[in-house]
Amino acid sequence: MFLFPAPARILLAMAIRVALIGTGNCGSLALRQLIEDDRFELTGVWVSSQAKVGRDAGELARLGVTTGVTAVADLDAIIEAEPDCVVYCAMGDVRMREAIADVRRFLEAGIDVVGSSPVSLEYPWGVLPDRSIERVEAAAQQGNSSIFITGVDPGFVTDLLPLALAGTCRQIEQIRTMEIADYASYDGATVMFDVMGFGNEIGDLPFLYQPGMLSLAWGVGIRQLAAGLGIEVDEITDSVEQEPAPEDFDVAVGTIRKGTVAAVRFQIEGKVDGRSAIVVEHITRLRGDLRPDWAQPAQEGGSYRVEITGEPSYVMDICPTSRHGDHNYAAILAAAGRIVNAIPDVIAAPAGIRTTLDLPLCTGKGVYRPSR
Numbered sequence: 001m002f003l004f005p006a007p008a009r010i011l012l013a014m015a016i017r018v019a020l021i022g023t024g025n026c027g028s029l030a031l032r033q034l035i036e037d038d039r040f041e042l043t044g045v046w047v048s049s050q051a052k053v054g055r056d057a058g059e060l061a062r063l064g065v066t067t068g069v070t071a072v073a074d075l076d077a078i079i080e081a082e083p084d085c086v087v088y089c090a091m092g093d094v095r096m097r098e099a100i101a102d103v104r105r106f107l108e109a110g111i112d113v114v115g116s117s118p119v120s121l122e123y124p125w126g127v128l129p130d131r132s133i134e135r136v137e138a139a140a141q142q143g144n145s146s147i148f149i150t151g152v153d154p155g156f157v158t159d160l161l162p163l164a165l166a167g168t169c170r171q172i173e174q175i176r177t178m179e180i181a182d183y184a185s186y187d188g189a190t191v192m193f194d195v196m197g198f199g200n201e202i203g204d205l206p207f208l209y210q211p212g213m214l215s216l217a218w219g220v221g222i223r224q225l226a227a228g229l230g231i232e233v234d235e236i237t238d239s240v241e242q243e244p245a246p247e248d249f250d251v252a253v254g255t256i257r258k259g260t261v262a263a264v265r266f267q268i269e270g271k272v273d274g275r276s277a278i279v280v281e282h283i284t285r286l287r288g289d290l291r292p293d294w295a296q297p298a299q300e301g302g303s304y305r306v307e308i309t310g311e312p313s314y315v316m317d318i319c320p321t322s323r324h325g326d327h328n329y330a331a332i333l334a335a336a337g338r339i340v341n342a343i344p345d346v347i348a349a350p351a352g353i354r355t356t357l358d359l360p361l362c363t364g365k366g367v368y369r370p371s372r
Helices: 006-013 025-036 075-080 096-108 130-143 160-166 189-195 213-229 327-341 343-348
Strands: 016-021 040-046 085-088 112-115 146-149 171-182 235-244 249-251 254-256 261-272 275-285 302-311 314-318 352-354
Touching: 016 025, 016 075, 016 343, 025 040, 025 085, 025 327, 040 075, 075 096, 085 096, 085 343, 096 112, 096 130, 112 327, 112 343, 130 146, 130 352, 146 343, 160 171, 160 213, 160 302, 160 314, 171 213, 171 327, 213 235, 213 261, 213 275, 302 327, 327 343
Parallel strands: 016 040, 016 085, 085 112, 112 146, 146 352, 171 275
Antiparallel strands: 171 302, 235 261, 249 254, 261 275, 302 314
16 A cells, blocks of 8 residues: 655645735735635734734735634744645845845745745746855755745746747747737736836836846746756847837826837847847837837737747747736736645645646645635
8 A cells, every 4th residue: 555654644634734924916816715725724913014913814815704713913922823735925026135045944844945036046046145145045945845936927937838849849949928918908017117117207217127137037947947847048138129118098096198118129039159049028018009029919909928949939928817917917816826826736745846847746735726
């Protein structure tokens, strides 16, 4: 008779105890699934806003239910509840060091981590300093815990989907992944203004567009694709273009003034022997009529695209939709879904930093629920 090790038997028989860190755009959608999905038992919710402290998780997830789990602003309280795993969706773009320190605390405490940040841990080799990677790995070994960071892009559009297509090719000359989206409805002010620089004067580049930052942020996806293809990227280069608003107009986070940044196109290229082998391209508009010469989405509002030049060649358009929101909402929902659905595999994985390349294929087991 085949016997599971004791921890596996327990997890098969009982709900997985999970805490959520961060209730922003991605975190609130992950929280909704953690509450509704019978595979999980919610043990705690951490928030960065004092206005949310003490509020019930059901309210924060906009479910209209009472869970009895109220939000706290104390990571120690989350750890003391002894979850099996935390879903880490706190902001990492502008606080990468703090986010890495947070996840190390969980790993050292023997708590597995899945999440949307810090993005650099999606595939840190060749991106982060060796010392930083070693400290995360040491924390994981100390706690016998594992961590998996993912999203949409970087995330499954820049690793899972192109690798699935690449597995059918006889020859590949280039892989290009694209996000082509209207961000007018995106309500994250920090991302819109501080990270992407919308509303800035043309030429006033936020930190994301400073030299090397795009290559750092999307280098994780490029290097992971390269590892999957069995090639080594010699260098990563990046470039950015900005387009001004033709007039004043309003978006979800405020007013974009005439002459300030209203559309952005940037590109990150992973080069092998001087050739662009892997390319990530982003075209982000705040109005659909801006820069019609740039690539257009496959559906109104926005889509993602994977292009493989080779034998055979492919163009795959990914058009996320939702009954509860627009294309931006649907894309964030997809990121949250992949994070939450990865929890069982991450718990079962060996200690350390885990990636798409070494986790089993997540097939959506446990998510079939017909609409009532």
